[in-house]
Amino acid sequence: MLRKSFNNLPRLSQLCGLQGRLQSTQVAPVEPAPAEPEDIAAIEQRILKHPDYFQVHNLFTVRDLFNARVHYGHKEGSLDDRMRSYLYGSRLGHLIFDLDKTAAHLRDALNFAAHIAFRDGIILFFNRNALNAHLVEQKAMEAGEFSHTRFWRGGIFTNANVQFDAVTRLPDLCIFLNTQNNVLAQHTAVRDAAKMAIPTIGIVDTNCNPNLITYPVPGNDDTPAAIELYCNLFKEAIWRGKRKRRELLGLPPLEEAKPSKSAGRRFEKN
């Protein structure tokens, strides 16, 4: 997977314009202002009827995905049959994702993440690729959420009260930035989250199994540029949900952590 990312270094410079767009977009739902303050639970239910309440569709374009090299899959031989329907084709032995399908799935996933954040849910980011671990931890902190990029001790979900020595609230959403421990084995947390009925969003590459993932997003899960794009998108979606909630409750906005210089510095174009 390293080779896959380094083969494409010349294209790095194309990854641009996304940052600016992320900042400029605003949540713009049409909201009939009620005279009497209503219960937030009612609002939570009502906004579900809106197809895209947090306007996540304007977070990215297919061009952004292409520039971040989301379309690169693995080699033909490693294809998992369940991923066949998301493919566009293959080029020189490498599988290529259909980015239109990816974009649709990613928008669903971002919408879901924003709704969970709006409902004050706990969101846990996963990643077992050492190359991207630091970046993911950093972005999770910036989003004010949680990360687990280390060896998964069995039973953190399924035996939580023993593992943490107390009754513990489990996350409400797991976001897997890659679903594999290595090329052979799936991350145990995918199975455990399914057991505990925790919804999951997962970036699934051509060699992964999307069956246990609630919101699979077909795409490249190795390249740092792609991971950074996913992280930024989820971070922004989460912040939109959180900001909207505080706005409705009349609370002052939270201070958002500034993006660190070192995390992902190699993939920004300046």
Added chain:
Amino acid sequence: MALRVFGLNIIKNNRNILQNVGKTNGVPTNQGAAAALYATQVTVEAAPAAVQKQKVSKAMKSYLKRANEHDEFMKTQHLEFQIGKRHLANMMGADAETFTQEDINEAISYLFPSGLYDKKARPTMRTPDEVFPARKAAEFDETGRPFHSMFYTAKPNFFQLLHDIVEETNKLNDLEERMLRRGNKPDENQKLETAGFQLLPKEHLERVLVEQIADIEYQNFSNSMERLIASPYAYKSKAFIERFLKPLIDQSKQLEVPKPKIDEQGRQYITTYECLRKTARADVTVRLPGTGKITINGQDISYFSVEQSKEQLLFPLHFCDMLGKVDVEANVEGGGTSGQAGAIRWGIAMSLRSFVDQEMIESMRLAGLLTRDYRRRERKKFGQEGARRKYTWKKR
């Protein structure tokens, strides 16, 4: 009767609590920022469009229940301790109001004499605050949302540390790249000196982090620290690195070398008492300057008839090149020839430390001259000829 004998069992039962206590103290500073991020402020700016029912999560409920139970328990324990103290004061005929913890200890050791070897196993009576230390504060807010971003790894402090090390390393790599582009070189004078230091050992690190870490995790920590230290600009992160370094202590530096005294003839001398070897006991005086005169119990070196013992005696003098430069007086009793010779040898070596330089002391230590020889005679076993030797036995 409220007098309680707090033995090992109680300590054992509360091991978990003990472990938890420190965790609150060892939480890294950046958690404060994270806590602030999640803090629910109540200043209302405009008329809110929605209201939220205050929900308390199951996790918080169970924590509050545990905390309440603990408070109740501590209250009864305090009460019982006070009553026990009064009883004890009455028994000892003292005033209950001015009965201090020291008095309690004395009373307990008088009323409950114990020959148990381990001091922890002996009966004690201490305030409940000492016996049951404070418990861990909640690691999450009232909605059950944890404070630390890596809470679900179960070792948040340790993984936060690894994260910070990578952060520092990335910063230095960035700097190095910028400097290279400008054609600057790292400052040789400021180079980070780590020769006399070592990384915090595992147990120490665990105490700092207040988390148990596995061997492989410690390996990860030391690898990433080494990578950070190896950077040519490591001196820029000096403050961070030094938090995890510990000075190496020279063994022989720990032992204080006594200053020589002056006798009536104006010579320097030093006396070492209690030089022990096997069952022999000696005290040795070394005088400088001297002519190499050796006096043992009023006789000269021919006090020992065995050649090996004489050699033993002279070895430290020969090793330090002090033969013929100092006078040695020794009084020795008990033991046999080799034991007495060994005792005097150790005494001479210990005394000579005052007359040689630091380097020589270190090499004497490495040669084993300053080490007490604890070997004793091994007993004879029945069915055997000696300690190890068996009787001659022939099958046929």
